[in-house]
């Protein structure tokens with residue numbers, strides 16, 4: 406009663422009106438006039454030419470740019486590529502964790518890796534929603550699990566033995582070319598299957614070569630230009646689809662089951678019980694070859710170039726082979742390769758210095774904040790492309806001692822420089838949510854090759870230490886890597 410009376414009182418009506426008016430006025434002022442809580446945006450790279458200056462700088466060479474800007478701007482900075490398209494770099498383990506761990510809804514790969522779609526084909530990887538892509542990556546994981554790898558190793562070893570049996574007693578070879586050939590043969594056998602390896606190798610290699618040629622830097626921005634290399638790429642993709650369709654059908658009809666990635670993909674099923682289609686199997690195999698072939702052959706060449714230029718590590722790798730031979734003779738299998746820790750560190754160090762994938766990208770769909778090692782916060786707005794760089798981050802001096810020196814022992818127990826500064830210090834294989842699924846396969850393959858070479862040949866690098874070929878999409882080794890070889894039997898005692 407008293408309240409009713411009071412609310413009817415004109416004095417209370419006035420007070421309520423004043424209160425509501427004040428609240429509305431404050432809301433209007435705060436929305437339009439008061440400064441918004443300030444975003445702490447990363448510093449921006451200054452470019453001499455407006456609008457497209459950033460793009461030109463990026464295309465001239467991202468690593469050159471990072472080397473110039475990191476000392477000035479620190480671990481987080483933005484480049485305006487063109488108009489309002491920005492790319493923000495997160496360099497080093499302190500600021501790149503979110504890059505590697507974020508969910509696909511926050512930081513996605515789909516947009517930035519779209520350029521792969523015409524090569525991989527429809528219905529796979531970056532052409533499908535994340536939920537389907539996740540299932541397809543499960544197929545990769547299953548095809549690369551240890552039980553499968555054990556079978557692949559036997560094929561890797563027999564491929565290496567067969568390949569090097571064709572070398573003479575002594576001679577000179579371009580090691581880069583030789584290892585490229587051997588890796589294609591091995592990848593064909595383990596991934597594409599024996600039909601391709603034994604009968605269709607030349608045809609399929611030529612088609613993969615055409616797919617490769619279609620992947621030019623321009624294709625990253627314009628994947629469907631009516632230019633000859635794109636037309637050839639599209640024809641090659643169709644022919645590959647036809648070849649694989651024939652192989653898949655013949656396997657299905659004969660009921661034959663092989664131990665290779667092709668078989669795993671044929672047998673894979675989505676959660677709803679749907680089997681993979683022939684087109685999906687072809688696309689996934691192409692994706693596997695693109696992910697694993699150049700990366701592995703480049704790494705095996707760098708590993709060799711460093712071993713042949715560093716007598717201390719060559720001696721350690723030879724000693725390790727002798728010790729393992731004392732226990733296992735000439736036998737090589739998955740578990741024996743896994744004992745080769747010295748060789749592992751030698752390869753890992755070559756890959757630290759020369760990661761073939763120099764730039765990893767995501768597209769940001771949410772604002773997020775990173776904190777630098779100096780304790781400074783930066784807000785990265787939604788809409789930016791976000792990048793990190795294995796080629797640059799793997800040589801940070803506060804993470805790796807004397808970062809430009811080849812020093813495989815930096816990974817030995819007691820030093821473990823790849824772990825001391827935290828996860829995502831060593832990122833040649835990426836890490837976190839999208840870390841490489843083929844890492845164990847790659848190491849096994851490179852170890853199978855190098856253990857065979859170390860045991861059976863004396864090798865000498867006769868050309869100068871190779872330089873990096875920055876122009877390739879998968880950054881590799883420039884020119885020939887000439888090696889003189891002589892057959893030997895590694896004395897065990």
Ligand code: HEM
Pocket residue numbers: 542545693694696697698700701704760761762765766832833834835836838839840841842843844846847
């Ligand atoms: C030395 C050899 C290799 C290197 C340096 C390498 C490097 C990488 C890197 C850096 C990524 C992460 C990309 C990103 O975060 O955007 C990646 C992802 C991937 N790699 Fe490798 N890779 C190698 C060999 C292989 C092989 C042999 C295979 C398969 C046979 C393979 C399959 C994959 C797959 C399927 C992914 C995607 C994983 C995902 O997004 O969840 N890679 N690789």
